[in-house]
Amino acid sequence: MPAWSEPLAFRPLLVPRVWGGERLRDRFGKPVPEGAAIGESWEVVDRADAQSVLDERHDLHELWRNHRREVFGDIQAAAPGEAAIVGVLHGDVACGARSFAEGEFFLCPAAAALELSAPESAEVLLVRLPDPAGSPRP
Known part of the structure; x- marks a missing residue:
């Protein structure tokens, strides 16, 4: 059993874009292969179609379901059906806008992007998306 008082290191999911x-x-x-078009690295994700994996026995959603108090403390659950993603995005081509059809987004200060050595024109979005499965998660 992992020591819940220690930092948890999840395996990132590399997403082609x-x-x-x-x-x-x-x-x-x-670990992006040479010539691959990897546009996102999902560092922490809890979605029906994608999970952050801690080890062979634990993924993020399993920790939320079975070890909530030990890992997350006394926080309340988010609204049912919402997905969570924390990631790093990269683009080799200019993208004018990105549409999140059923989610809502918030612009964060550009200083956050600059901390990641992004160009000054970069914007950081905090996006709240519904779970793609469309059903509440326990």
Whole structure:
């Protein structure tokens, strides 16, 4: 059993995107294969179709269901059916806008993007998306 008082290191999920490139490997040391168009590295994700994995026995949702108090403390659950993603995005091509059809988004200060060595024109979005399965998660 992991020591819940220690930091948890989840395995990131590398997500191919048409705007991707190799900067996630070059800048952040992600295991991006040569020539691959990886546009996102999901560091922490809890969705019906994608899970952050801690080890062979635990993923993020399993921790939330079975070890909530030990890992997360006394926080309340988010609204049913919402997904959570914390990730690093990269684009090799200019993208004018990104549409989140059923979610809502919030612009964060550009200073947050600059901390990641992003160009000054970068914007950081905090996006709240419904779970793609469309049903509440326990």
